[in-house]
Amino acid sequence: MVTSAGSRPESRSTRVRHAIYTAVGELVGEGAEKISFPVIAERAGVNPTTLYRRWEDVGSLLEEVSVAALTRDGDEPPDTGSIEGDLAQWAGAIAHDISRPARTRYLRAMVAARTEALIECPVNERRRGQAEVMLARARGRGEATPTVAQVLDHVVAPLYYRTVFGLGIADDQPQRLVRDVLAMAGEVQP
Amino acid sequence: MVTSAGSRPESRSTRVRHAIYTAVGELVGEGAEKISFPVIAERAGVNPTTLYRRWEDVGSLLEEVSVAALTRDGDEPPDTGSIEGDLAQWAGAIAHDISRPARTRYLRAMVAARTEALIECPVNERRRGQAEVMLARARGRGEATPTVAQVLDHVVAPLYYRTVFGLGIADDQPQRLVRDVLAMAGEVQP
């Protein structure tokens, strides 16, 4: 009935899913201690039955939402003119992003929802794509660069590790990580 | 009544806690999907009420058990005669350890149990202590060494990151990480 009123024609399923996603986002953001299907359903204004029928468990839903949220924002990696600047700015942005309580909770919920199987982790894939762009540009400028794997292992991994394990990230940590990883690529200009 | 039969005099509380710890260990190791107080209590042969009264929630208990398990094994860091050998063997052992399904589940449960507060992560503290020993020995031999923070950020963090996010650890990954971190400490001997 509202097909033409808004912008795009949204089917009922889509509206319901959107309401559920929003509700999950709010609850996780607020740091709700108990996130269950009934709680989510009430917030979303839908019937709990819908959730039970559509998702296996709360973990699945949380992961789905976090993946969707991650895919949505299309932030491009920075382009400062040097690989050091790019990486430093990028690492700082990541640190800032995942330090936000709501984002940290999301990450932990994602981790908790992981099952046995090795899976293509959307977080890692996204960061890999951004790293590839920056490194390709730097190689085009003739700079000595680390590999993508090195950037993921030595910049991304420490930031996420410290965050999900609750260690916190010092202000100068992103810079230090970048300096370290560049030391592997050849010599750092003094 | 069994005070003299076994080895040490164990009070009832101690026996009960031990039974509970064991039950948790079994359940986590089996990958039980639902780990609740009633389930743990049944496995341990104690009354659920005991659990409700003693622990705030299941997460607290899981963390307590995982910390206890971590503190128990007193494995010393390897001593091969060179920092490269020490670190490589150490990293390989860590990778092997945390790749075990039961251990992975423990780590994820720990992460999920983390609350807002920044906390002294027992996992990180333990690894830090081992790293300090190896690096001190290496400095005593006159070797160029990375810092403890660098070892934690560039060897420990990537291993744990890849594990808890379900990315898996390649066979040569520990070696590569060690090679990378040593490149930061000065030049690697060819």
Add this chain to the structure above:
DNA sequence: TGGCTTGCGCAAACTTCTTTGCTTTATGGT
């Protein structure tokens, strides 16, 4: 427009979790 399919709401039954007051048992000190 009219039927057809899909998905959601509703309500009731059912399971599991959680709390609470009281009793019983073990431990430690005198």
Add this chain to the structure above:
DNA sequence: ACCATAAAGCAAAGAAGTTTGCGCAAGCCA
């Protein structure tokens, strides 16, 4: 050996969470 205390067991009530069958309404296609 006895008493005081702390911790665990027990049972019942209450609150959530979860499942299920059924009906209705929205969207889709002819």
